[in-house]
Amino acid sequence: MSDLSPSSPDMAATASLADVAIVMGSRSDWPTMKKAAGLLRDLGVNYEAQVVSAHRTPDRLVAFARGARERGIKVIIAGAGGAAHLPGMIASMTTLPVLGVPVKSKALSGQDSLLSIVQMPAGVPVGTLAIGDAGATNAGLLAASILSLSDDGIAGRLAHWRQAQTDSVPVTVED
Amino acid sequence: MSDLSPSSPDMAATASLADVAIVMGSRSDWPTMKKAAGLLRDLGVNYEAQVVSAHRTPDRLVAFARGARERGIKVIIAGAGGAAHLPGMIASMTTLPVLGVPVKSKALSGQDSLLSIVQMPAGVPVGTLAIGDAGATNAGLLAASILSLSDDGIAGRLAHWRQAQTDSVPVTVED
Amino acid sequence: MSDLSPSSPDMAATASLADVAIVMGSRSDWPTMKKAAGLLRDLGVNYEAQVVSAHRTPDRLVAFARGARERGIKVIIAGAGGAAHLPGMIASMTTLPVLGVPVKSKALSGQDSLLSIVQMPAGVPVGTLAIGDAGATNAGLLAASILSLSDDGIAGRLAHWRQAQTDSVPVTVED
Amino acid sequence: MSDLSPSSPDMAATASLADVAIVMGSRSDWPTMKKAAGLLRDLGVNYEAQVVSAHRTPDRLVAFARGARERGIKVIIAGAGGAAHLPGMIASMTTLPVLGVPVKSKALSGQDSLLSIVQMPAGVPVGTLAIGDAGATNAGLLAASILSLSDDGIAGRLAHWRQAQTDSVPVTVED
Amino acid sequence: MSDLSPSSPDMAATASLADVAIVMGSRSDWPTMKKAAGLLRDLGVNYEAQVVSAHRTPDRLVAFARGARERGIKVIIAGAGGAAHLPGMIASMTTLPVLGVPVKSKALSGQDSLLSIVQMPAGVPVGTLAIGDAGATNAGLLAASILSLSDDGIAGRLAHWRQAQTDSVPVTVED
Amino acid sequence: MSDLSPSSPDMAATASLADVAIVMGSRSDWPTMKKAAGLLRDLGVNYEAQVVSAHRTPDRLVAFARGARERGIKVIIAGAGGAAHLPGMIASMTTLPVLGVPVKSKALSGQDSLLSIVQMPAGVPVGTLAIGDAGATNAGLLAASILSLSDDGIAGRLAHWRQAQTDSVPVTVED
Amino acid sequence: MSDLSPSSPDMAATASLADVAIVMGSRSDWPTMKKAAGLLRDLGVNYEAQVVSAHRTPDRLVAFARGARERGIKVIIAGAGGAAHLPGMIASMTTLPVLGVPVKSKALSGQDSLLSIVQMPAGVPVGTLAIGDAGATNAGLLAASILSLSDDGIAGRLAHWRQAQTDSVPVTVED
Amino acid sequence: MSDLSPSSPDMAATASLADVAIVMGSRSDWPTMKKAAGLLRDLGVNYEAQVVSAHRTPDRLVAFARGARERGIKVIIAGAGGAAHLPGMIASMTTLPVLGVPVKSKALSGQDSLLSIVQMPAGVPVGTLAIGDAGATNAGLLAASILSLSDDGIAGRLAHWRQAQTDSVPVTVED
Secondary structure, eight states: OOOOOOOOTTGGGSOOSOSEEEEESSGGGHHHHHHHHHHHHHTTOOEEEEEOOTTTOHHHHHHHHHHHHHHTOOEEEEEEESSOOHHHHHHTTOOSOEEEEEEOOTTTTTHHHHHHHHOOOTTSOOEEOOSSHHHHHHHHHHHHHHHHTTOHHHHHHHHHHHHHHHHHOOSSSOO | OOOOOOOOGGGGGSOOSOSEEEEESSGGGHHHHHHHHHHHHHTTOOEEEEEOOTTTOHHHHHHHHHHHHHHTOOEEEEEEESSOOHHHHHHTTOOSOEEEEEEOOTTTTTHHHHHHHHOOOTTSOOEEOOSSHHHHHHHHHHHHHHHHTTOHHHHHHHHHHHHHHHHHOOSSSOO | OOOOOOOOGGGGGSOOSOSEEEEESSGGGHHHHHHHHHHHHHTTOOEEEEEOOTTTOHHHHHHHHHHHHHHTOOEEEEEEESSOOHHHHHHHTOOSOEEEEEEOOTTTTTHHHHHHHHOOOTTSOOEEOOSSHHHHHHHHHHHHHHHHTTOHHHHHHHHHHHHHHHHHOOSSSOO | OOOOOOOOTTGGGSOOSOSEEEEESSGGGHHHHHHHHHHHHHTTOOEEEEEOOTTTOHHHHHHHHHHHHHHTOOEEEEEEESSOOHHHHHHHTOOSOEEEEEEOOTTTTTHHHHHHHHOOOTTSOOEEOOSSHHHHHHHHHHHHHHHHTTOHHHHHHHHHHHHHHHHHOOSSSOO | OOOOOOOOGGGGGSOOSOSEEEEESSGGGHHHHHHHHHHHHHTTOOEEEEEOOTTTOHHHHHHHHHHHTTTTOOEEEEEEESSOOHHHHHHTTOOSOEEEEEEOOTTTTTHHHHHHHHOOOTTSOOEEOOSSHHHHHHHHHHHHHHHGGGOHHHHHHHHHHHHHHHHTOOSSSOO | OOOOOOOOGGGGGSOOSOSEEEEESSGGGHHHHHHHHHHHHHTTOOEEEEEOOTTTOHHHHHHHHHHHHHHTOOEEEEEEESSOOHHHHHHHTOOSOEEEEEEOOTTTTTHHHHHHHHOOOTTSOOEEOOSSHHHHHHHHHHHHHHHHTTOHHHHHHHHHHHHHHHHHOOSSSOO | OOOOOOOOTTGGGSOOSOSEEEEESSGGGHHHHHHHHHHHHHTTOOEEEEEOOTTTOHHHHHHHHHHHHHHTOOEEEEEEESSOOHHHHHHHTOOSOEEEEEEOOTTTTTHHHHHHHHOOOTTSOOEEOOSSHHHHHHHHHHHHHHHHTTOHHHHHHHHHHHHHHHHHOOSSSOO | OOOOOOOOTTGGGSOOSOSEEEEESSGGGHHHHHHHHHHHHHTTOOEEEEEOOTTTOHHHHHHHHHHHHHHTOOEEEEEEESSOOHHHHHHTTOOSOEEEEEEOOTTTTTHHHHHHHHOOOTTSOOEEOOSSHHHHHHHHHHHHHHHHTTOHHHHHHHHHHHHHHHHHOOSSSOO
């Protein structure tokens, strides 16, 4: 996967080469969300990554969510913390699969993020992953899994990744 | 307060006679939110009430939030349950004061609603009230209190209401 | 979608006509999980539904999870309550997308179910939905959304369903 | 906004030039509450700030709360931690809008502060913001929003501040 | 204990024959708080009971708390629910022992009441009992225990009550 | 208060000069519990302090609890963390007032300690204070308050301490 | 298992024919705890059942716990609710395996019971089961499992019970 | 206890000299779980320790759990964090006693681990210990206690260990 490049600021309005869009409510979420990016890169999945704040940039939110399917995005990974409205609001404006990553928050360690993302009302789904790094990694894996349904290359690399993970688990507790 | 009438469907696009807009994510929130309406009616504050679902009617949300200040609304009361994004998303698109009412949810009794509403990031405030009926009543009171800063009539009726409340508290525990 | 029929006991070993498998830890989870089934039926998605208890029928669990991809299943919806291990254990044995539904539990109202399902370690993802009925409905929707990526018929019906949902939200709070 | 000066000890008994009073239960709350002060300063809103402990200085509490409206205060921002009674007790003695900031507590990270402030009974409202710094900032913003209803200068500066915030959100996740 | 009579409305200003004052934030707390009263009656401890709402009757609160020691009250039992400020605010205005009873609240089952009462800052103590009926009963017992330190009659009756309680615990699980 | 000395190992069997006994489940609780000791020393209340582990030294627990009243102890302050059984078990074996201090625990920050202490069943009361240092300080204050009912010296010193505390609260937020 | 009979009141002092002792803090716990009894009866394990209140009958507690091993008891199942001290206090006085069952409590649904039982300090173990009926059933199963290590009859019946359970899980979601 | 050695990778398929198997979901759990190992070593109980990840090595899980009883293992101690499925899944495939240790997790401090382990449905028991180090130590103690029922050597050493623990608890709070 050669030409994977970070999103340009105006990408919301242009066709994307990416299958997965990673968005997050704040640049400070990137240390968490880049685990999703890293996983996708490992599996050879094209992605783009950008900051879309539901609260501070609602226009960008609407433009992103409304345009994603048309731009060719297939899966959206959205991470946010606290009163985390980003994943659910994106899901309200697209029929694409939206995966939510609750970023660990300062006071409540992500319990607020988790409930704000997972407790969506019937009608608008967000597939929610674990709080923090593990959740971001798994959002990448789940996106790849979804894409693998119609992409044998990804399916193969995903199966290989999972097997390698299994093989790497030591038996002994200490070296 | 003579001509208080329920909102018409197209009111989002027309000037409002109301000072307070009460919105809620679902018609099933009305039994809670009508406590706010009742309080405002008691204090002679004009209000309108309508359903605006952040997740199921995002366009209505944008139209409502973007248009509220221009339509003459001064305070917005927004109630929602579960992953309650309505108050915060309205707040992201207006500089009007937004008051949030966490509606009691089925599985988590409103703990999810509360955290989804109150834990807003710096930059976009929602003044949050208690879970359920008490919160809805108090949203009405707080809206009236805000309006009372520049409306002596409301100020007087509010002071009177509060005094009457004080006077009505019995001393004895049983009749 | 005419001939949708409930799974036969031995279906774990045979090819499936279904794209989505709905499994649950106990027959008592069906009143919740049938919301997923109903949604899929509405959207014309073939599904099968069966009881697979991670704790009481671990062999069935292994057979189901190991065989699902080969049998042609594309998305797995797994619901369970309490120490809800079913979604995560299925995810450990397949690279298919697994969606988890935390069924409301007796003592802790599904807080245990939710944490047991969503807090998966990095490497094995479960896309988790809300506690209870809303989560089951949304699992159906998310499964359809995933399938819609390569099935224009489902994509169309899903878009239609979502639009109909939007159109059905009343503006007025009372009739 | 030239002559903003910290409150003098006896200000509770004298007219205030400030529109907003920031009070807090302990001087140790200042690192949190000064976010509210900073925001108000940025928006050109006159404020005063002082320590009023509901538990350790109940007389000061009564004097402050009873006198605030008469002294010309328009909005009260009250921050406290743990069994945080300050916002609610002030609200019990004034009809001014009271905004509560749950200060992060040591053992329970502000969960106690939040519930003690937000769960007010019907009849005495406190508009509650998020736990900690974000809440203090937002209390300042919400106070400005309330004042903006009858002060075009504040309204303009608030709209500008919000726009600048929106403009400052980067799109890219890394420089 | 013959002449035990319910408090008269103006008792706050007159000497009390009671050793224990039971106060509660609302008449609706009486079904809980009367367990304290019943216990005290059983132990022959004089008590009075009245409604004192911290939020709705702050003057009554101040009058009660400031006057209690002088009126001869020795122990105060205060029950309240939700953002339960009554026990702590009384404690802020008296050096008498104050015992707090968290009344079970509607949405949060008394978790808010408990934290609002027990998490007092250093300097102003409230001895907190369990949520609900058990807490009210135990507040009565603890008050009696405190009084028993200088009243041998109460000490004897308390010891007897405790022994009777012990004797009444059956060994068998069914009759 | 001259001759305050730490308890000797065999003090459980001998008369005590102390009015208050401070006990704790582990020596590691002392950094918390010494706040109670410090307060009592400041108020001139005689106390003793020792380690009594409900779980590791049940005989010591029984000896201490059974013997306390006879030895002249008037109030017991018991601190413990985690599954904190010490305060409640002491209360089960004495009619003295028992005050419980939930020590902050490692994993759950004292939430387990708090619930284990405060949620006593009807019949055996423990007056519970806040988690951690504040709770220990307040246990000392509440013990002094109880003793003050029949000791004018303590009453005077307590009133003075409380007044000094009030006087020491600064008004300004910064020097 | 023919001659299984309920415990006589004085059994604490006499040898027991039972291998398992089921104790509970209150007779009101029996509807929960009898699930353990029923399971043991099904597996042909001799048991006795009695009420032992840690708080109301501390002497009975000591007698029971100290005497259990000598009387021939091999496993103790202890159920209690709220500030549930019974399992831990028994464990403090015996080296027998103690299994704890958190009984669902009124206000907090057994969250207090669970933490009070499971969060034991290092040195005194209680093997804790789920809140409520499931926990009681599983305490019976775990006791049988422990006994099965040296009793082939129980081992066989346990294996058979488990297999029957597996066989009884239906595949279809509806009949 | 001479020849205690760490498990070899293939031990799952060979007879074990160990009575207790300690397994954990990740090598990062060893700092916690080695407390169990240390305790067993102190009590002269043979054990083996290995990593078995329910999610990353499901085959190893099945092999381990299915083979444990036959290999001569008598008690299994399983530790895991987050969505901790290891103890429950082992319990689903063996009739041996399974003891679960909730390892402290990053975001939720082990609350997720605890609920995932303890809230097992009726039919498949896991005896759960405290979160973290204390739980691991106690798992070792409880395993020894179980083995002590048919091994007088262990019984003696366990009684001695417990007595030594009691003797080591200091009375004084400071040296």
